[in-house]
Amino acid sequence: MxxxxxxxxxxxxxxxxxxxxxxxxxxxxxxxxxxxxxxxxxxxxxxxxxxxxxxxxxxxDRILSLDTDTIEVTPSDDRRLVVDAFARYRIRDAVQFRQAVGVGGVRLAEDRLSSILNAQIREVLGADQVTSDTILSEDRRELMRRIQRQAQTSAAGLGLDVVDVRLKQTNLPEQNLEATFARMRAEREREAADEIARGNEAAQRVRALADRTVTETLSDAEREAQVIRGEADAERSAIYAEAYGQDQEFYSFYRSLEAYEKALQGKNSTMVMTPDSEFFDYLKSGTAQE
Known part of the structure; x- marks a missing residue:
């Protein structure tokens, strides 16, 4: 027993x-x-x-993470972008999840969810109003929320809740990077050329203004000098006239000395004149003059 x-x-x-x-x-x-x-x-x-x-x-029953495959999208401005996203999801209804994926379990569910996400990413980012600048700006937050809402609608049949969707990176394809960099360089070179041209134009204006100022200043100075010289000549002539009126003989003698000074300059001065010339009257002896 x-x-x-x-x-x-x-x-x-x-x-x-x-x-x-x-x-x-x-x-x-x-x-x-x-x-x-x-x-x-x-x-x-x-x-x-x-x-x-x-x-x-x-x-x-926890929130799970899913990284999607890298895909290319074409926004409305026809600039292709390489997009890499990830999602956070959880199993909402275990019965519906089992009926949808069977024995494939989480792996099959993630494959289907990845396909849903890629389709929604292409649809949202390829909409008419979405450009590459929109995707790269702060508006991408609203785009991610739109992708999450649409993916949630499609994933509901799998018994899943799509909690969040994020775009990890949005880059240009490799074959477009060099063309984009070349275009950026050309734009910067054009901007630099425009700045140089504007600088040269401003410099030309400054130089032209300076040249005109110099010309006007020299012209004014020359005019004032001519006026001063004229006034001095007039004053000198008045003094000479007054001196001539007081003593004509002395005035003639003084003028002759000035003429000698101007004519006999340098070490080897030579003059040719007739013997009876009056130029050297004041240098002749008293006997000769008589």
Whole structure:
């Protein structure tokens, strides 16, 4: 009797342990019987199942991350962009999720969700009102929210909630980068040429104004000098006239000395004149003059 009791206890204990399972607070659990869903366990704690007939399938109830493949999109301005995004999602309805993906589980669900996200990214970023500048500006936040809402609608049939969608990077394709850089360099060179041209034009205006100022200043100075010289000549003539009126002989003598000074300059001055010339009258002796 004892040798039958011990094995029976062992079998019963094994069956008891096989019928008990623990539901973690981070999980959703389905109890399946021959592939059919018999129970859903979402509350943490101990639960029971029929050993060997029923099985337990566990799904993560936390928010999960998914990186999408890099794809190319063409906004309305025809500038192609390479887009890399990631999403955060969670399993909302375990029953619907099981019915949608079957034994493929999370891997199959993520493949389908990735296809949904890529389709929504192309649709939103390729809309008529969306340009590459819009994607690269602060408006990309609204674009990401739009992608999330549309992806959520499509993913609802998988029993998933799309919590968030983010665009990690938006770059130009490699074959377009060099052309873009060349265009940027050309634009900067054109701006530099415009600045140089404007600077040269301003310099020409400044030089022209300075030249005109110099010319006007020299002209005014020359005019004032002519006036001063004229006034001096008039004053000199008046003095000469006054002196001539007082002593004509002395005036003639003084004028002759000035003429000698101007005519006899340098070390080897030569003059040719007739013997009876009056130019050297004041240098002749008194006998000769008489």
């Amino acid at each position: 004892t040798k039958f009791l011990i094995p029976l206890v062992v079998v019963l204990g094994f069956l008891g342990l096989s019928s008990i399972f623990v539901v973690d607070e981070r999980e959703k659990v389905l109890v399946l019987q021959f592939g059919q869903i018999k129970a859903v366990k979402e509350e943490p704690g101990l639960s029971f199942k029929i050993p060997f007939i029923q099985e337990v399938v566990r799904y993560d």
